[in-house]
Amino acid sequence: MGRPKKEFTARKTIQVNVRMTADDYSKVSNNAETIGLSIAEFIRRKITKKSLPKKKVSPSDRKLFVELSRVGNNLNQIAKVLNSGIRDPFSIHRQLEEVKTLLQYLKSNIAHNDR
Incomplete structure (x- = not known):
């Protein structure tokens, strides 16, 4: 049939x-x-202006987006502390080190990504 x-x-x-x-x-x-x-x-x-499907995001790209979001969150926290007038150099230093570590992790993932 x-x-x-x-x-x-x-x-x-x-x-x-x-x-x-x-x-x-x-x-x-x-x-x-x-x-x-x-x-x-x-x-x-x-x-015809019909809707298009959402972009497909690979799992590795999704992981990179999450990590970038974390970096942005850390930077926002640092900026908030600096703009509030509260001086806590240990907290800021710790957060900057965490941002540095996350950025190094992202760079290594991007460098080893087989696209």
Whole structure:
């Protein structure tokens, strides 16, 4: 038993050919691949203003985002202490060391990431 035939109005019967530069094609291709769509479906959704799926984030990238968020949080805490007028050099020094350690960890992960 075969697949039911689509109604004529639902069929994609018209083909449109588009010329673009290699740079434009590369951008469209990368964008489509990032969200897991074919190039044709990506272009179809863009021109009809239909919603696009969320970008797929690899587990390693997700881990990097979390670590960057932690670094940002530490920097905000340091700025808050400095701007409050409270001088606690040990606390600030400890937090700066933690930020330094996290940044070194992130750099090593990015350097060893096999993209």
